[in-house]
Structure formats: structure tokens, C-alpha cells
Amino acid sequence: MAFNHKHILGTEYLSREDIQLILDTAESFREINTRSIKKVPTLRGKTIINAFFENSTRTRLSFEIAGKRLSADTVNISGSASSVTKGETLEDTARNIEVMHPDIIVIRHGHSGAPHYLAERLNCSVINAGDGAHEHPSQALLDILTMRQHKGKIDGLKVAIVGDIAHSRVVRSNLYALNKMGADVHLAGPGTMMPSGIERLGATVHYDIRAAVKDADVVMMLRIQLERQGMTLLPTLREYARFFGLNDDVLKLAKADAIVMHPGPMNRGVEISSAVADGPQNVILGQVENGVAVRMALLYLVSGGEQAVE
Numbered sequence: 001m002a003f004n005h006k007h008i009l010g011t012e013y014l015s016r017e018d019i020q021l022i023l024d025t026a027e028s029f030r031e032i033n034t035r036s037i038k039k040v041p042t043l044r045g046k047t048i049i050n051a052f053f054e055n056s057t058r059t060r061l062s063f064e065i066a067g068k069r070l071s072a073d074t075v076n077i078s079g080s081a082s083s084v085t086k087g088e089t090l091e092d093t094a095r096n097i098e099v100m101h102p103d104i105i106v107i108r109h110g111h112s113g114a115p116h117y118l119a120e121r122l123n124c125s126v127i128n129a130g131d132g133a134h135e136h137p138s139q140a141l142l143d144i145l146t147m148r149q150h151k152g153k154i155d156g157l158k159v160a161i162v163g164d165i166a167h168s169r170v171v172r173s174n175l176y177a178l179n180k181m182g183a184d185v186h187l188a189g190p191g192t193m194m195p196s197g198i199e200r201l202g203a204t205v206h207y208d209i210r211a212a213v214k215d216a217d218v219v220m221m222l223r224i225q226l227e228r229q230g231m232t233l234l235p236t237l238r239e240y241a242r243f244f245g246l247n248d249d250v251l252k253l254a255k256a257d258a259i260v261m262h263p264g265p266m267n268r269g270v271e272i273s274s275a276v277a278d279g280p281q282n283v284i285l286g287q288v289e290n291g292v293a294v295r296m297a298l299l300y301l302v303s304g305g306e307q308a309v310e
Ligand code: NCD
Pocket: 058, 059, 130, 136, 139, 169, 170, 222, 223, 263, 264, 265
């Protein structure tokens, strides 16, 4: 099957077949990450720029490691250390990057649509590493790879996603992708963090964590995006933890073999108790491990893979 996407801007634009190909390619790359010499020549001679205008630990590190393991030259720029702080526009920054002839730009930006804006203007491939509250496709793909590894399939799984739905790019990318893969998605969060009409993206909405978690195969907890909306939507973090935090009592409502996921960074004691975060059902570090393989797959596939790219 051919992968005919030059850019990865969101899971909204990927088909079920595209997602399957990305997951299968990632599976084949996973083994490289456990070798003693973790490098293959696949992207030798390619230049990848990781442009992170918002903070990141996992995503940035794993895109960089992914590029290096495929032998690409990876270069990083960050918002705080770039001329953006001197008033340069995104377009001017991008034009200056472009004349250095990168093959791929991986961008994280606080504004929704920033990667799309670059993709329309630049010749290189653009991968969205998180744009505002819009999409975070590589996160959803690594989440779904992790679910597939533990559950053997995605079709028919009950997936509960709980937290700050309104400001989460992770949830939007998961909604598009999980629906294409046949999952039954249930969302829960406070009314102030539940965007109206989100059901239209393919989800059952609850305002009670227990209803969402009941009989779930997968429970995914989200961080409150304090940087996007401050504390205005909540009385207190303590109250939030009481009503929407995942603890052992709530987790008991899920299937006995349910897995617990979190994209990180976790706020222990807020959306998830430490007992659950470190408990036997958590697969949180497995998600991070899969992140490297999924990002290797994305870099490889947008570069043409073994097939021709449009
Ligand atoms: C997420 C993000 O940045 O959107 N983190 C991540 O990439 N692993 C989720 C979050 O910040 O809460």
C-alpha cells in the first residue's frame, strides 16, 4: 500500500489504511530501538528541523531520537532561543529555514493551524507535533499503537478519555483516529471543559467519570491545560481531583484487564492518583517507548518509504 501524504498535519486527514500502515511500520521499527547499535541508514543525507515554539519533553526528544536512529541530520530550534522572541513572524522564520533546504520540519506551535500555514508555503514536508488545542497526530498514533499491542485490535474497544476535553489536542487527534479504527469513544469532564457539539466528532459525552469508565477497555486521562485557560474553569484542583480524578475506586468500574494511559506530563494527585499511575494497569511508559517508533515511521513514510510519494 502506498502512503501518499507529504505532510502529517492531523489524523483528520489520514484514512484507516494510512493509520494501519503507520502502525505496522512503527512495529517494524520498534526492534531497532532495542539493538545495541540503534541506527539504520534509511534517511541518510536528509535534514530534519525540529522547531518547538512550545514546551515539550517527550515529543521533542522522541522526534530527535527517531531522526537520529534513521541517520538523518536533526537540528533543533526552540521558541525561547529563536528570533521569534525578537518579533519575527512565523512566515519569515520559515522562509529563512527553507533556504537552508531541510527535508522535513517538525513543528509544535501554540497557534492552531501553524503547521498547515507552513505546509502551504514551504516545499519540505511538515509534521505537526502539536498545534494549540487543535491536533497532535503523532501522540494519537502512539496511543493507538499501545492499545493495539495490549488489546490485539481497536475495533469495538470502549475507550474512555477523561479531563480537559476542550483544550486538548490529544483528544481531538484520538477522536478522529479512534473512530476510523472502529473504537467506541466516551468522553468525560466538567461541563466547562466540554466543548458543545463534540459528539459530532464521534463520541458519547458524560459529565461523570464513572459513566465513562464503566466497562472500559482503555482509560486515558488528560492533564488540565492550565497554560491555555488558567484556573477560570474550575473551582479548585482538589475538587477536580475528587470528581474527575482516576483513583483505584473509579478504575474498578472498568474491565478487569483495562489499561490506563496518559500522554504526559502527569499531574499526580490531580487527574490521576499515584497508586493508579504506578499501578499494574498503567501502560504510560510503554506509550513513551512507542513514541520513538511511531515518529520513526512518520519520518520514514513522509520521506517516501519504499513507495513513491506524491
Ligand atoms: C501533550 C501535549 O503537549 O499536547 N503532551 C505530549 O505531547 N505528550 C499533552 C499535555 O501537554 O498535556
